[in-house]
Amino acid sequence: MAHPPAVTPGDAGAGAPAPATDARRRHDPAVRGFASDNYAGAHPEILAALALANGGHQPAYGADDYTAHLQDVFRAHFGPRAEVHPVFNGTGANVVALQALTDRRGAVITTDSAHIHTDECGAPERVGGLKLLPVPTPDGKLTPELVDREAFGFDDEHRATPQVVSLTQSTELGTRYTPEEIRALADHAHERGMTVHVDGARIANAAASLGLPLAAFTTDAGVDVLSFGGTKNGMLFGEAVVVLTPGAVTAMPHLRKLSMQLAAKMRFVSAQFEALLAGDLWLRGAAHANAMARRLADGVSAVKGVEIRYPVQANAVFAALPHEVSERLLKCYRFYYWDEAAGLVRWMCSFDTTEADVDGFVAALREEMAR
Numbered sequence: 001m002a003h004p005p006a007v008t009p010g011d012a013g014a015g016a017p018a019p020a021t022d023a024r025r026r027h028d029p030a031v032r033g034f035a036s037d038n039y040a041g042a043h044p045e046i047l048a049a050l051a052l053a054n055g056g057h058q059p060a061y062g063a064d065d066y067t068a069h070l071q072d073v074f075r076a077h078f079g080p081r082a083e084v085h086p087v088f089n090g091t092g093a094n095v096v097a098l099q100a101l102t103d104r105r106g107a108v109i110t111t112d113s114a115h116i117h118t119d120e121c122g123a124p125e126r127v128g129g130l131k132l133l134p135v136p137t138p139d140g141k142l143t144p145e146l147v148d149r150e151a152f153g154f155d156d157e158h159r160a161t162p163q164v165v166s167l168t169q170s171t172e173l174g175t176r177y178t179p180e181e182i183r184a185l186a187d188h189a190h191e192r193g194m195t196v197h198v199d200g201a202r203i204a205n206a207a208a209s210l211g212l213p214l215a216a217f218t219t220d221a222g223v224d225v226l227s228f229g230g231t232k233n234g235m236l237f238g239e240a241v242v243v244l245t246p247g248a249v250t251a252m253p254h255l256r257k258l259s260m261q262l263a264a265k266m267r268f269v270s271a272q273f274e275a276l277l278a279g280d281l282w283l284r285g286a287a288h289a290n291a292m293a294r295r296l297a298d299g300v301s302a303v304k305g306v307e308i309r310y311p312v313q314a315n316a317v318f319a320a321l322p323h324e325v326s327e328r329l330l331k332c333y334r335f336y337y338w339d340e341a342a343g344l345v346r347w348m349c350s351f352d353t354t355e356a357d358v359d360g361f362v363a364a365l366r367e368e369m370a371r
Contacts, residue, residue, distance in 0.1 A: 050272065096252070133160070182223065186223060200227055224243075225243055319347065
């Protein structure tokens with residue numbers, strides 16, 4: 001009987017030439033910007049992990065060796081009761097997590113700037129079958145007092161029942177919660193029979209900013225379920241739902257499947273997470289992005305006529321400047337308006353933002369402001 005070769009077509013040995021491909025580079029890698037940390041490519045260590053996971057056959061749909069080991073990887077950060085469920089993307093993670101914490105009459109209290117409210121095309125409500133109850137905030141952060149604006153009518157049959165408090169760490173406005181603030185929110189929610197979800201698309205940036213381990217402001221602070229972000233911190237694709245209070249949810253595998261978030265070749269999601277979390281790659285990338293945001297904020301703050309609007313506590317900088325200046329800058333650098341009518345823009349830094357990127361942008365801004 002013939003035996004398979006020792007090296008399969010998917011296994012490139014050390015020093016082997018790059019595999020041939022008919023694909024061609026379609027972009028200029030010299031083009032840089034500050035639009036989103038999702039604009040960055042994949043970290044080289046992530047690509048190396050994908051290459052190691054390639055080749056041979058592994059069981060599909062999460063029954064592979066990489067996903068089995070991933071439980072231990074996440075438990076090292078979040079404690080022995082943590083359960084990880086890899087998914088495709090951030091919206092999927094939030095929808096699956098919130099479905100798991102609500103029933104058909106359930107509602108979720110969140111901020112009016114939350115990604116689940118402003119940037120997910122209604123997916124939590126349309127796909128998740130729940131009601132969002134957004135609360136205005138001055139800095140993107142909830143407080144127990146703000147939660148109470150919507151935490152009422154639990155027995156009112158005419159109103160969706162508040163069942164979850166969802167906060168974002170770090171927030172959409174670039175701010176972050178302290179462990180004490182999250183603990184106060186969790187205690188307040190639990191006293192009212194609600195659970196706590198964290199949208200952690202940029203949770204690594206929050207950890208780097210706080211100088212604390214991930215469990216300090218999640219598991220130890222009373223969070224029940226976490227949407228853990230990987231793509232914004234160097235992964236090619238993939239996020240995860242991390243259940244921190246196992247009794248808070250049921251049927252997670254079924255909810256992931258019916259929400260179209262079950263990857264057939266899940267080993268390629270799990271291998272990336274291992275590369276990110278088994279060592280310190282997650283922290284290195286986030287700390288660097290934060291440092292570049294701080295450098296950017298310091299640089300633009302010195303330019304007359306530019307106003308930083310929110311504390312720079314992670315990898316985002318929000319600034320107000322004349323509209324015509326923004327329009328001229330956009331011809332050379334990509335970034336987004338946050339509130340175009342108010343002249344408010346958002347600049348994001350990523351794991352691969354360089355000091356030269358920042359300094360070049362600050363110089364261009366200074367030149368345009370002087371015109």
